[in-house]
Amino acid sequence: METTLRIALQKKGRLHDDSMALMKESGIKFNLGSGRLIASATGYPVEALFLRDDDIPQTVADGVADLGVVGENEYAEKGFELEIVKRLGFSKCRLSLAIPKSENYTDLTWFNNKKIATSYPEILKKFFKEKGISADIHEIAGSVEIAPGIGLADAIFDIVSSGSTLVANSLKEVEVVMQSEALLVANKKLSAEKKALLDQLIFRFNAVQASNSNKYILLNAPNDKVSQIVNILPGMKSPTVLPLAEEGWSSIHSVIQENKFWEVIDQLKANGAEGILIIPIEKMIL
Known part of the structure; x- marks a missing residue:
């Protein structure tokens, strides 16, 4: 029998919407029916249990669910011994x-x-x-x-x-x-098989969140400005530099954090960058 993770999610509200969006972006789609409190999924061996937010900590602590997405406020209030697997950064x-x-x-x-x-x-x-x-x-x-x-x-x-x-x-x-903020919490007594599935799930979540907080940038620059511009761009390793058909110019590709976007753009323009394009990243594997 295939090992399946059971995750407790809030049944309605902002935390529910944010959780479902993260699941969808991670390639997990729940087979939802009207009024259903439990749902299987396609795209990953996981099923969802839809509950009130304040019931999730105990449900995970008792082992009825393996994981839960819960507000940190409810986690702190209930006081159950759970493992905080990941801070999810939404529903703040x-x-x-x-x-x-x-x-x-x-x-x-x-x-x-x-x-x-x-x-x-x-x-x-x-x-x-x-x-x-x-x-x-x-x-x-x-x-x-x-x-x-x-x-x-x-x-x-x-x-x-x-x-x-x-x-x-x-x-x-x-x-x-x-x-x-929203937390991904887990029962502290997960089996080795379920821990392996959890690690893979976290890998997907990390890829989604990295893509949401970063943007792909392309720009053109005169060759005598390439070194200055490369020093400005905070790439994952280093920017890609490709020659353009027009002599004396290059195309530079990199990744920038969204919260540094305007700061970086101003510096790039000041150093001769032209034709700057910013493109959303669908998934980002680190």
């Missing part, structure tokens, strides 16, 4: 303390003897203990941001992405407690 957010806009905030001591509403009591308890703050932590599920407005709490501790929900509820963010 932060867990923050927020108070009514009308309040005058000075420092963390403001929270002493206050009532804080949150869906993440364990993370907040640990943080307040480290900081020497004594507060009444009130756990609620969902709609945390309305708690101060209805008199249920003095402040909240919740996920913040854009901050628009806080603004809509007349709250202001005053302390960031932790940053969060």
